[in-house]
Amino acid sequence: MNFLRIILIMLSLVICNIFAGEKVQPVNPDASPEVVELLEYLHSISGKKTLTGQHNPPIRGTRRLSVVHRLTGKYPAMVGYDFGFSYPGYWDGINYRQQIVDEAIRRHEQGFINTIMWHAVVPTADEPVAFKPYILTENSDHHLTDKEWKELTIEGTSLNQRWKSQVDVIAFFLKQLRYAKVPVLWRPYHEMNGSWFWWCDRPGGEGYVKLYRMLYDRFVNFHKLNNLVWVWNANELKPGVPNYKDYYPGDDVVDILATDVYTTGFNEKNYTKLSVLAGEKLIAIGECGNPPGPEKLKKQPKWTWFMKWGEPARDEKEVYNSNRVINFEDLPRVDIKEPKVHYPVLK
Numbered sequence: 001m002n003f004l005r006i007i008l009i010m011l012s013l014v015i016c017n018i019f020a021g022e023k024v025q026p027v028n029p030d031a032s033p034e035v036v037e038l039l040e041y042l043h044s045i046s047g048k049k050t051l052t053g054q055h056n057p058p059i060r061g062t063r064r065l066s067v068v069h070r071l072t073g074k075y076p077a078m079v080g081y082d083f084g085f086s087y088p089g090y091w092d093g094i095n096y097r098q099q100i101v102d103e104a105i106r107r108h109e110q111g112f113i114n115t116i117m118w119h120a121v122v123p124t125a126d127e128p129v130a131f132k133p134y135i136l137t138e139n140s141d142h143h144l145t146d147k148e149w150k151e152l153t154i155e156g157t158s159l160n161q162r163w164k165s166q167v168d169v170i171a172f173f174l175k176q177l178r179y180a181k182v183p184v185l186w187r188p189y190h191e192m193n194g195s196w197f198w199w200c201d202r203p204g205g206e207g208y209v210k211l212y213r214m215l216y217d218r219f220v221n222f223h224k225l226n227n228l229v230w231v232w233n234a235n236e237l238k239p240g241v242p243n244y245k246d247y248y249p250g251d252d253v254v255d256i257l258a259t260d261v262y263t264t265g266f267n268e269k270n271y272t273k274l275s276v277l278a279g280e281k282l283i284a285i286g287e288c289g290n291p292p293g294p295e296k297l298k299k300q301p302k303w304t305w306f307m308k309w310g311e312p313a314r315d316e317k318e319v320y321n322s323n324r325v326i327n328f329e330d331l332p333r334v335d336i337k338e339p340k341v342h343y344p345v346l347k
Contacts, residue, residue: 050301185256
């Protein structure tokens with residue numbers, strides 16, 4: 001009798017697990033509870049709703065959020081930041097990094113979702129720099145040579161050590177967000193399938209893929225940054241910009257696949273190819289000029305979010321007020337007694 005009872009209990013557990021489905025697993029096995037909860041929420045809205053987002057240049061703080069509200073009557077659900085590279089007081093000054101961290105903590109406590117990127121300086125140079133030629137290196141002499149790239153990606157070389165020093169500075173700021181239990185949608189070395197940044201135009205396992213995986217290893221295994229959702233962010237496919245898959249670093253180091261869309265008008269080719277590469281993973285619009293409208297989101301429902309890069313515009317009111325999106329007003333709030341965001345599963 002006891003044996004039969006045990007069998008029935010085990011069978012019921014199996015059935016429950018089947019109907020409950022598998023829990024979302026971040027690529028970092030030690031990911032924080034906040035990362036797990038955020039990813040579960042993003043998966044719950046995938047194919048149903050798209051989060052609105054607005055990038056904020058370092059010199060402006062998050063003032064663009066109020067501009068969005070003035071123009072649309074809504075606040076974006078996501079706040080975007082760039083850790084910057086330029087001289088203090090300039091548009092992307094490195095002196096704003098602590099301000100970005102403080103603001104990200106404040107916005108998280110209000111219920112916003114934070115995404116951060118970083119226009120990294122070429123490892124042969126020192127911060128701060130001008131955007132061109134030390135980052136935007138197309139048609140310049142500061143694109144790494146094949147020899148320099150190989151040195152960069154070999155453990156222990158002089159150039160490899162310089163690279164570590166650069167990324168360790170960024171890790172210092174991300175660690176503050178880890179201590180504050182703030183999950184971050186982290187999208188490093190973006191638009192790699194283009195040709196304009198120093199990390200671009202190097203397909204294959206010894207090219208961009210190795211650099212991305214080096215950063216993942218440094219942040220996850222050395223710095224123990226468990227508060228990052230890893231977003232691999234390519235550029236839209238167009239003449240001169242090759243396929244996504246040649247630059248994809250692998251399912252084991254990518255939580256979400258994104259692309260930046262400025263010129264192709266969210267065509268079906270980009271959407272389909274990124275969706276196929278992603279499989280069961282999420283896809284997003286990492287940057288865009290004008291965001292997709294309600295009809296486009298209806299046809300392409302798997303976009304988890306869009307991030308408007310430039311100044312907010314009045315014609316965004318239509319998408320912000322459509323039933324295809326989730327704005328800040330639709331997000332869960334923080335429990336003040338226990339500062340932790342609870343993301344509901346969208347039915």
